[in-house]
Amino acid sequence: MADQIAKTQLFTNYHYALYATDVKFRPSNRPSGRFDERKRYFSNKHKMYGLKLEASVSYPGRCVGLSRCYNGSISDLSYVQRQEFHLQMSRKLNVGLLEEDNGEGWENYSHMGAVVVDKGYHGSQSFIRAIHPKKKTIRGNPTVEDTHGNI
Template sequence: MPINANAVLSRLQDQSIRDQSFLKSSLRESRHQFEHHPYALYAVDVKFQPSLRPTGRFAKQKHYYSGKHGMYGYKIEATVSPNGRCVAMSESHPGSVHDFTIMHSRQEVHKAMLMKNQQDMLLPDHGELSAQYREQWACLVDMGYIGIANTLRGIHPKRCLVNGVLDASDVERNRLISSDRVIVENYFGRVCALWKASYATFTWSEKNYCAIQRTTFALSNFHLSLIPLRLEDETFYGMVLARYERMANEKKRKRAETQRRYRLNRQERAALDHIVFIFVKLCNT
């Protein structure tokens, strides 16, 4: 009997990524809460992966170029629970789409996931934005999501103003948020450590990207049920990001070298043309 790969993938996702039944109950178990933000249901971040330069017109190509990473690629938003499991994923987006835009386009999904049930409403919740969003749990995001609190109960670090400084309480608050939110980077590190297809330059068709990433995330969830997240996962993800930075810098260096050689050759041709012009002029006289 032939194996239906799509059916297997769908079943795998149902059991690992789409199964959010433990999200609500995790808030009632201390071991499945964020240490400094027990009222937060999950943390959100976007994973970037470089790809080959798309074919076609430049207007289409630049849509996939990430100015932050200096490369063409794709982005996927991942939602990670306090126990280190990916419980939701977005579709793939071109590299130029901002992280905030991706989350804003999925605000209805996040509202449904963060909504409290009747039992949750009985639990004490005196955390940030609890007065504004009485019927929602919070989610942890990074500084790139400033403004998300207008539509969701998103907790993000405070940005320092230009020529300003943060006071001690704001610095401590930012540290605590980053301390809890780092679980997303740990998860990305585990995915990248297990699957090279999740961090190497993606060379296949774009239509296959989302299915491949969902498969690696689902299998990583199963792996996490056997071996929990560790500090080494964050370290590995940092190495992946450093690799992306080196790749971008190398591309910039090669481009600058190409432009330098072009300018030098142009100057040499101009000088040669000038010499020929003078020689011809002297011969004619």
């Protein structure tokens, strides 16, 4: 992270974010065997059988973490809960602790850098410093700042 800051290679809208993470679904043929064995590979979201893996990417496009493949029925939030990787990668070094950081979630996680995640990770704020895209409010459109931050 110190190298990224020195080269000013940070996320444009989230300067306090260390990396972004997301889950990729890889479809496959329907496995053979009993139904209770096959259903573990079925993703109800995609209506297909397959495997999932999680990739974490820093700003210049460098992959900083890749999980092993999991069954397609496992939710995105379960990936973050299972991996110690996110706790190790988002931990700030001594240099990072001295820098001013007033971004999302700094009140609870001042010792951690932020992770940009998508809407499949709602609930992850209880164990990591996650940044979610802003949604449209019930009575109107999102603010200009929220729309600009989602880009």
